[in-house]
Every structure is written in structure tokens, then in C-alpha cells.
Amino acid sequence: MFPKKSPKVTIDYTKCGEKGQMDPRDCAKCLRVCDPAIFILHESPNMPIDPVDPKYWRITPVWLSLCNMCMKCVKVCPLGAITVSR
Amino acid sequence: MCDWCMKHGAGGKWYMNAKNYSNELAEAINAQEYLKEQWKAFEMVYIRRIMGITSIDLGYKLQLPIIGRILRWSAERMIHSEGKHRNPVRADGHFGQVIPLEEAKIILGNLAAEPIIENYCMCRWMQRGIKEACCINFGLLSGVIEKLSRFIPKDTKYRLDRDEAIAHIEEHNKKGYVATVWFQPVPYINAICSCENPECGGLRLRNDFGLHTVYKGEYVAEVDPDRCQACGMCVTKCQFGVLRLVQSLKRVIVDINKCFGCGVCRHACKYDAIKLVPRENYPALRGVY
Numbered sequence: 001m002f003p004k005k006s007p008k009v010t011i012d013y014t015k016c017g018e019k020g021q022m023d024p025r026d027c028a029k030c031l032r033v034c035d036p037a038i039f040i041l042h043e044s045p046n047m048p049i050d051p052v053d054p055k056y057w058r059i060t061p062v063w064l065s066l067c068n069m070c071m072k073c074v075k076v077c078p079l080g081a082i083t084v085s086r
Numbered sequence: 087m088c089d090w091c092m093k094h095g096a097g098g099k100w101y102m103n104a105k106n107y108s109n110e111l112a113e114a115i116n117a118q119e120y121l122k123e124q125w126k127a128f129e130m131v132y133i134r135r136i137m138g139i140t141s142i143d144l145g146y147k148l149q150l151p152i153i154g155r156i157l158r159w160s161a162e163r164m165i166h167s168e169g170k171h172r173n174p175v176r177a178d179g180h181f182g183q184v185i186p187l188e189e190a191k192i193i194l195g196n197l198a199a200e201p202i203i204e205n206y207c208m209c210r211w212m213q214r215g216i217k218e219a220c221c222i223n224f225g226l227l228s229g230v231i232e233k234l235s236r237f238i239p240k241d242t243k244y245r246l247d248r249d250e251a252i253a254h255i256e257e258h259n260k261k262g263y264v265a266t267v268w269f270q271p272v273p274y275i276n277a278i279c280s281c282e283n284p285e286c287g288g289l290r291l292r293n294d295f296g297l298h299t300v301y302k303g304e305y306v307a308e309v310d311p312d313r314c315q316a317c318g319m320c321v322t323k324c325q326f327g328v329l330r331l332v333q334s335l336k337r338v339i340v341d342i343n344k345c346f347g348c349g350v351c352r353h354a355c356k357y358d359a360i361k362l363v364p365r366e367n368y369p370a371l372r373g374v375y
């Protein structure tokens with residue numbers, strides 16, 4: 001049996017993240033609207049690391065197999081940065 | 087008693103063995119270095135490549151025919167590693183168990199090494215962007231976390247004496263947060279957390295992906311059919327969908343196979359109808375954690 005493919009969830013980091021207009025820590029709407037909590041907030045990779053108080057953050061959709069494609073994150077994002085597809 | 091009690095319990099439960107909390111043990115296994123490395127970029131733990139693989143879409147990866155089985159096997163090995171060269175950034179040797187409030191109080195009152203601090207929960211921050219001070223850490227780990235300002239609550243007292251720590255764990259537990267005690271790294275114990283499901287990374291890996299990052303507790307819930315008034319309040323507290331109100335029976339039933347023995351359901355019951363009993367009372371649950 002072939003494993004079931006997970007939904008694809010993407011975030012446009014030119015809008016939200018270390019290079020975008022939004023610091024995800026100030027919004028966090030997608031983190032909170034998603035019942036299965038598939039998103040993870042973390043320090044941006046490939047940026048200068050500040051172990052005490054990191055300045056650059058982004059969100060990665062991590063637990064993709066649990067996404068039920070309810071589209072609540074797409075609707076709640078003020079920047080239209082999230083896509084969800086098969 | 088589980089395998090970890092056999093190994094590190096000195097005849098009892100692993101988390102009731104005072105030796106596992108001691109600074110001597112921490113030094114012997116060089117925990118300071120491990121914890122410093124682990125905590126400085128903890129938020130990267132699911133994103134980082136571990137043997138070329140990140141946790142992104144773990145659910146799919148674990149289903150892959152051969153790779154999935156190798157992945158599961160190596161993940162379990164990492165989680166439980168007692169080796170000399172444990173890798174802190176992938177949290178080798180870091181796992182825990184659910185405990186009832188009574189035992190959490192004994193640990194905080196007697197066993198936990200000072201200083202005791204209460205810092206922001208890492209998991210709720212990563213999963214929901216919420217800062218809530220409900221992680222109680224102790225011993226060497228307190229000193230490591232204190233230096234990382236992002237985990238330290240502002241404007242509140244974060245260093246706790248034993249009585250304060252006991253009062254706080256009681257408050258979290260009554261709210262419905264599940265108490266868990268953690269090896270970090272095994273067999274050194276330095277944290278009692280107050281977790282929610284699925285926000286807690288440990289409970290997530292356990293419940294959604296079957297990895298043994300958190301073991302079920304030594305107890306399970308039992309409902310007294312004569313006392314139960316079928317009010318349903320306990321059902322709203324359980325984080326694991328164990329309790330069900332059966333209207334025709336006029337009482338709550340317990341799916342003990344799913345029960346973590348956290349005991350938070352008890353706090354909701356005005357009729358004193360729920361108690362925790364040892365897991366071993368049920369032959370089918372013996373050795374099943």
C-alpha cells in the first residue's frame with residue numbers, strides 16, 4: 001500500500017517571516033485558528049543566531065498529515081500568505 | 087513499574103528516586119553542556135535536519151514502506167538514548183511520564199534540586215504563539231534557562247520556593263493541565279511540565295505518531311457508578327478523549343486503554359466519583375505504558 005500524501009500547506013515568507021512585513025510573533029492567527037495545530041513558530045534558519053533573544057522568526061507548516069483542509073488559516077491570514085492544496 | 091523504573095528507580099518509580107535529581111548525577115553525565123546546547127535553539131527542533139530528515143510531514147515519512155520503519159526505530163533510539171555521545175540539539179535521551187498532582191507535589195516539595203523556576207512553556211509558544219509561565223524546571227536546568235531571557239516571565243517572580251511551586255502546580259492541574267515529569271537527558275530529572283494535547287510536543291509525538299516521548303502514568307481513572315451523577319463535567323477536562331457520558335446508563339464510562347492517569351478529571355467532579363487506581367490493577371494494562 002502506498003502512503004497517503006498529506007495536504008500541501010505553504011507560507012509566503014516574502015510576506016510573513018524574516019523578510020516580510022509581518023513578524024509572525026505579532027500575528028500568530030494561523031497558529032491559533034488551526035484545530036490540529038499543524039504550524040510551528042521558530043527562529044528563521046540562515047539568519048544570524050541570537051540564542052538569548054532571537055529577532056528573526058517564521059512559521060513552518062510541520063504536521064501536514066493532520067491538516068484537514070478546513071481553510072481557516074487561509075481565511076484568517078491578513079496578508080493572504082497561506083495556501084492549502086492537495 | 088515501567089522499564090525505566092527497573093533501570094533507574096532503585097526499587098521504586100524512576101521519578102521517586104532522589105538520586106536522579108542530584109547535582110552529582112548532573113555532573114557525572116555532563117548535563118550542563120547538554121542543556122546549554124539543547125536550549126539555545128530549542129525552537130528549531132522540528133525544523134532541523136536529523137540524519138538528513140526533518141520532522142516536516144513526519145506522518146507521511148513514517149508511513150513509507152522501509153524508510154518509515156527505520157525512521158521510527160532510530161527516533162525511538164534517540165529519544166531513549168543513554169549513550170555517551172548524546173546529541174542535545176536533537177534532544178537525545180529526553181522523554182517523560184504523566185504523573186498525578188499528588189506525586190508532582192511530592193517531587194517539588196522534596197526531590198527537585200533547587201533553584202526552582204517557572205518559565206514560559208516552549209511548546210505553547212511554538213504551537214500557538216502563546217507565552218504562558220507553567221513549566222517548572224529545577225537544578226542545573228534552572229541556571230541554563232535563566233540566561234535565556236525569552237523564556238523568563240517579565241514582571242513576575244519566576245524563582246519559586248517549594249511551597250510556591252506546589253501552589254502553582256496545583257493551580258495548573260486544577261485548570262486541566264496534565265502534569266508530566268521529564269528526563270533531560272536520562273536519567274537526570276529536571277522538569278515538571280503542565281501540558282495540553284496536542285500543543286505539547288511530547289504528547290503530539292506520542293498521540294499522533296506513536297513515538298514514546300511521553301509514557302502513560304502509573305494509574306488509570308475509575309468511576310464509581312453509584313456516585314456518578316452523570317453531570318458530564320469530567321468529560322470536559324480529559325485531554326485524551328477517555329471519558330464518555332452514556333446517557334442511557336446515566337453515568338460516565340472510562341476507556342482505560344487510552345487513559346494517561348493524569349487525574350485532572352477528578353478536579354471537575356463535585357461528587358467525588360472518580361479516583362485513580364494503579365494501572366497494574368488491570369491485568370490487560372500491566373506493563374502497558
Ligand code: SF4
Nearest residue numbers: 034067068070071073
Ligand atoms: S487548512 Fe485547516 S487544518 Fe489545514 S492548516 Fe489550515 S487551519 Fe489547519
Ligand code: SF4
Nearest residue numbers: 016024027028030077
Ligand atoms: S496568519 Fe498569516 S500573517 Fe499571521 S502569522 Fe500566520 S502567516 Fe503570518
Ligand code: SF4
Nearest residue numbers: 207209279280281286
Ligand atoms: S512539555 Fe508541556 S509544559 Fe513543557 S514545554 Fe511542552 S507543553 Fe509546555
Ligand code: SF4
Nearest residue numbers: 314315317318320355
Ligand atoms: S464529574 Fe463526577 S458526577 Fe459528573 S459525570 Fe463525571 S464522574 Fe459523574
Ligand code: SF4
Nearest residue numbers: 324345346348349351
Ligand atoms: S480519564 Fe484518564 S487521561 Fe482522562 S483526565 Fe482522567 S485520568 Fe486523565
